[in-house]
Amino acid sequence: MPEAQARFVAADAPAGPLPQPHADQPLGQFVPVEGSVPTTPHLAPAPAQALTLPPEALEAPEAAEPVAAVPTPREGDPELVQHAEDLDTRAADQEDPQDPQNPQDPQDQEEMSTAPVEDVRQSTGPAAPAYDDAEREAVLKVMRERRDIRNGFRSDPIPHEVLLRVLEAAHTAPSVGHSQPWDFVVIRSAETRGSMHELAMRQRDAYAKSLPKGRAKQFKELKIEAILDTPVNIVVTADPTRGGRHTLGRHTQPQMAPYSAALAVENLWLAARAEGLGVGWVSFFDEREMVRALGLPEHLEVIAYLCVGYVDEFPDEPELMQAGWSKRRPLSWVVHEETYGRRALPGEEPHDLLGETVAQIRPLDAKALGEAWERQKRMTKPAGALGMLEIISAQLSGLSRQCPPPIPEPAAVAIFAGDHGVHAQGVTPWPQEVTAQMVANFLGGGAVCNAFAAQVGAEVCVVDVGVAADLPATPGLLPRKVRAGTSDMTTGSAMTREEAKQAIEVGIETARDLVAAGNKALLTGEMGIANTTASAALISVFTDADPAEVTGRGTGINDETLARKTEVVRRALELHQPDPADPIGVLAAIGGFEHAAIVGLLLGGASLRTPVILDGVSAGAAALVARAIAPEVLAACIAGHRSAEPGHVAALNKLGLRPLVDLDLRLGEGTGALLALPLVQSTARAMHEVATFDSAGVTEK
Numbered sequence: 001m002p003e004a005q006a007r008f009v010a011a012d013a014p015a016g017p018l019p020q021p022h023a024d025q026p027l028g029q030f031v032p033v034e035g036s037v038p039t040t041p042h043l044a045p046a047p048a049q050a051l052t053l054p055p056e057a058l059e060a061p062e063a064a065e066p067v068a069a070v071p072t073p074r075e076g077d078p079e080l081v082q083h084a085e086d087l088d089t090r091a092a093d094q095e096d097p098q099d100p101q102n103p104q105d106p107q108d109q110e111e112m113s114t115a116p117v118e119d120v121r122q123s124t125g126p127a128a129p130a131y132d133d134a135e136r137e138a139v140l141k142v143m144r145e146r147r148d149i150r151n152g153f154r155s156d157p158i159p160h161e162v163l164l165r166v167l168e169a170a171h172t173a174p175s176v177g178h179s180q181p182w183d184f185v186v187i188r189s190a191e192t193r194g195s196m197h198e199l200a201m202r203q204r205d206a207y208a209k210s211l212p213k214g215r216a217k218q219f220k221e222l223k224i225e226a227i228l229d230t231p232v233n234i235v236v237t238a239d240p241t242r243g244g245r246h247t248l249g250r251h252t253q254p255q256m257a258p259y260s261a262a263l264a265v266e267n268l269w270l271a272a273r274a275e276g277l278g279v280g281w282v283s284f285f286d287e288r289e290m291v292r293a294l295g296l297p298e299h300l301e302v303i304a305y306l307c308v309g310y311v312d313e314f315p316d317e318p319e320l321m322q323a324g325w326s327k328r329r330p331l332s333w334v335v336h337e338e339t340y341g342r343r344a345l346p347g348e349e350p351h352d353l354l355g356e357t358v359a360q361i362r363p364l365d366a367k368a369l370g371e372a373w374e375r376q377k378r379m380t381k382p383a384g385a386l387g388m389l390e391i392i393s394a395q396l397s398g399l400s401r402q403c404p405p406p407i408p409e410p411a412a413v414a415i416f417a418g419d420h421g422v423h424a425q426g427v428t429p430w431p432q433e434v435t436a437q438m439v440a441n442f443l444g445g446g447a448v449c450n451a452f453a454a455q456v457g458a459e460v461c462v463v464d465v466g467v468a469a470d471l472p473a474t475p476g477l478l479p480r481k482v483r484a485g486t487s488d489m490t491t492g493s494a495m496t497r498e499e500a501k502q503a504i505e506v507g508i509e510t511a512r513d514l515v516a517a518g519n520k521a522l523l524t525g526e527m528g529i530a531n532t533t534a535s536a537a538l539i540s541v542f543t544d545a546d547p548a549e550v551t552g553r554g555t556g557i558n559d560e561t562l563a564r565k566t567e568v569v570r571r572a573l574e575l576h577q578p579d580p581a582d583p584i585g586v587l588a589a590i591g592g593f594e595h596a597a598i599v600g601l602l603l604g605g606a607s608l609r610t611p612v613i614l615d616g617v618s619a620g621a622a623a624l625v626a627r628a629i630a631p632e633v634l635a636a637c638i639a640g641h642r643s644a645e646p647g648h649v650a651a652l653n654k655l656g657l658r659p660l661v662d663l664d665l666r667l668g669e670g671t672g673a674l675l676a677l678p679l680v681q682s683t684a685r686a687m688h689e690v691a692t693f694d695s696a697g698v699t700e701k
C-alpha cells in the first residue's frame with residue numbers, strides 16, 4: 001500500500017486513543033494496481049464507523065494549538081499579527097512593559113541596541129521624554145482602532161468644531177519640502193454626492209467584470225462606498241506644482257507631493273476616529289473623470305475621496321477581513337534586518353524562511369477530522385456514498401481545524417515558469433523560446449489554463465522564477481527570476497543549492513501572498529520547455545524507479561527522442577548520484593526552478609493550513625521533494641489529476657495520493673488541478689449544505 005494514502009483508512013473512533021487501521025475496510029483507500037493508478041475507485045463497502053488517519057498523521061486534540069511558543073494575545077488588541085501562526089488568530093503584544101524587548105526608558109533602549117553607531121555626537125543629558133503610558137496607549141489605540149468604514153453610517157450632522165479639528169489634524173501632516181500640497185474640498189450637497197456615486201458605480205461594475213468568478217461572487221456581497229450614506233464627503237487633492245520648481249526633496253522624487261497628501265489623509269482618518277467619526281476611502285474613480293465632474297483645477301491630482309460620518313460601531317477587524325476577502329499579514333513577514341530577506345523582529349535572530357515554514361507545518365487535526373467523519377455519517381446519504389470526496393472533505397476539515405471546513409473559494413493557480421539547461425540535449429522538439437511565449441499567452445488569457453481557470457472561477461497568477469528571456473512587466477506577472485534558466489544537469493548542477501533554496505522561497509512567498517489575499521485553495525501550475533526531463537530525473541531518485549520507467553513523452557516525442565531523453569536522465573543521475581535524504585541537494589542537481597518553487601508553494605500552503613491541488617508530473621516530482629523535506633506537507637496536498645506521463649503515476653503511487661480526475665491529460669500549466677477544483681469545492685459545500693437525518697426527518701436504516 002502506498003505510504004501516505006494509508007492515512008485514510010477506517011478506524012473505530014475519531015478521537016481519544018488512536019485506533020488501529022481496519023485493514024479490511026479501505027474506503028477510498030488508494031490501492032495501486034501493478035504500479036499504475038486505478039481508474040475506478042477501489043472502494044470497499046462503506047464502513048459504518050468513522051474514518052480517520054493513522055497515528056503518525058494525526059495531531060492529538062490537546063496538541064491542536066501550535067506547539068511553538070506564540071506570544072499571548074493582548075485583550076482588546078485584535079489587530080496586531082506578528083507571526084504566521086497568528087494569521088488567523090489573535091495578535092501578540094509588542095509593548096508589554098514586562099517584555100525586555102520593549103524597554104520603557106531610553107537608557108534601556110540604548111542597551112538593547114547592538115548596532116554600532118559611528119560618528120554620533122556625544123549625547124549629554126537625558127533624551128527628550130516619551131509620552132507617558134496612557135498617552136502612548138491612546139496614540140497606539142487610535143491607530144489600531146481606525147477602520148475603513150462602509151457599513152453602518154448614521155446621518156447625524158457633524159458639528160463644525162468637530163470637522164474643524166479633523167481638518168486641522170490633516171493640515172499638520174508632514175509634507176515634502178514643507179510644501180503642504182493638499183487641499184480639502186468638503187462636499188455636502190446631495191446632488192454632487194449623487195453624481196460621484198454614479199461615477200463610482202460604473203467603476204465598480206468594470207472592476208467586478210475583471211474579477212475571476214470565485215472572487216466576483218465575494219465582491220458582490222461587499223459594500224464599497226458610502227457616498228450617499230454620509231453627511232460629508234471630503235476630496236483630498238495634491239498640487240504637484242505647489243512650492244515651485246525647487247521644492248526641497250521633490251527634485252528626484254516627484255511622487256513625494258501625492259505621498260504628502262496621503263499622509264494628510266491618514267492624519268484626518270486618525271483624528272476622525274478619535275472624534276467617533278467613521279471614514280471610508282473610495283477608490284473606485286477614474287481620477288480625471290472626477291476632476292472634471294467636480295470642476296477641480298486640471299493641474300490637481302485627486303488623492304482621496306472620503307466619506308465621513310458618525311457610525312453605529314467601529315468593527316474590531318477590517319471589514320474586508322470580516323468578509324473573508326483578505327487576511328492580515330503578520331509583522332514577522334515584513335521586517336528585514338539589514339538586508340531584504342533577512343527577516344527578524346527587533347530582538348529576534350533572523351529566521352530562515354524555509355526553516356520557519358517547515359516548523360509551522362502540522363499534521364491534520366484529529367478533533368476536526370473526527371467531527372468530519374461523524375458529520376458524514378449523519379448526512380442524508382448512505383455512509384460512504386460520496387466515496388473519495390468524503391475523504392477529501394475530512395482532509396479539508398483536519399487541515400483547517402474546522403468542521404465543516406471552509407469552502408475552498410476563491411482559488412488561485414500559481415504558474416511557475418522556468419527554463420532548462422538540459423534543453424540543449426535535444427529532449428524536446430520545442431524551442432526554448434516557447435516558455436516565454438506561453439507566459440505571454442497566459443498573461444493575455446489565451447492558453448488552456450486560462451480557459452479552464454475562467455470556467456472554474458480561479459485566478460491565474462504567473463511567476464517568472466527562471467525564464468531564459470527577459471519578460472516585460474505585465475499585470476499578473478510576478479517577476480521573481482532566480483536565474484535565466486538552469487544549467488545543463490548532464491554537465492553540472494542545474495542550480496546551486498542557494499538558488500534552489502531561493503526558488504523554494506519564491507514558492508513560499510507566493511503561497512503567503514495568495515493566502516493573505518484571501519485565496520482558500522492554491523493550485524500548482526508550471527511552464528518550462530524540457531521540464532518533463534527534470535521531473536523524470538527527480539521522480540527516479542525519490543521512487544527508486546529506473547529512468548526508463550519514469551521518463552515520458554512530454555510534449556509528444558518520437559521513440560528516438562524518448563530513448564535519448566531516457567539516456568539523458570540516466571547520465572544526469574550517474575553524474576550526480578543524488579541522495580534522496582538530501583532533497584535540496586537533489587533539487588539543485590537535477591531539478592528546475594519551477595519544481596523548486598512548487599516545493600515552496602506546497603510547504604507554504606501546508607504551513608498556512610490551506611489546501612494545495614497538485615497538477616501533473618512536475619507537481620508530482622515537487623511533492624516528492626517537499627515530502628522529503630517535511631513529510632506532513634501531504635496533509636495539505638490533493639492530487640488533482642493523473643497525467644499520461646508514466647513518471648506521474650510513479651510519483652502518485654509513492655506519495656500515496658489518489659488523483660481526482662483521470663482523463664489522459666498531458667499538458668501541465670495547472671490544467672488538471674483546475675479541473676479538479678470544483679470537485680474539491682463540492683465536497684466542502686456538501687458538508688455545509690447537506691441536511692442530517694435528524695434535521696431532515698429522514699429515517700436511518
Ligand SMILES: Cc1cc2ncn([C@H]3O[C@H](COP(=O)(O)O)[C@@H](O)[C@H]3O)c2cc1C
Pocket residue numbers: 427428429430434438526527528529530531532533553554555556667668669
Ligand atoms: C505550446 C506548449 C504549451 C504548453 N503548456 C504546457 N506545456 C508543457 O510542456 C512542457 C514540458 O514538456 P517537454 O518536457 O516535452 O518540453 C512544459 O512547458 C509544460 O508546462 C506546454 C508545451 C508547449 C509546447
Ligand SMILES: O=C(O)c1cccnc1
Pocket residue numbers: 532553554555615616617618643644645648665666667668669
Ligand atoms: O502531465 C503533465 O504534467 C505534462 C505532460 C507533458 C508536458 N508537460 C506536462
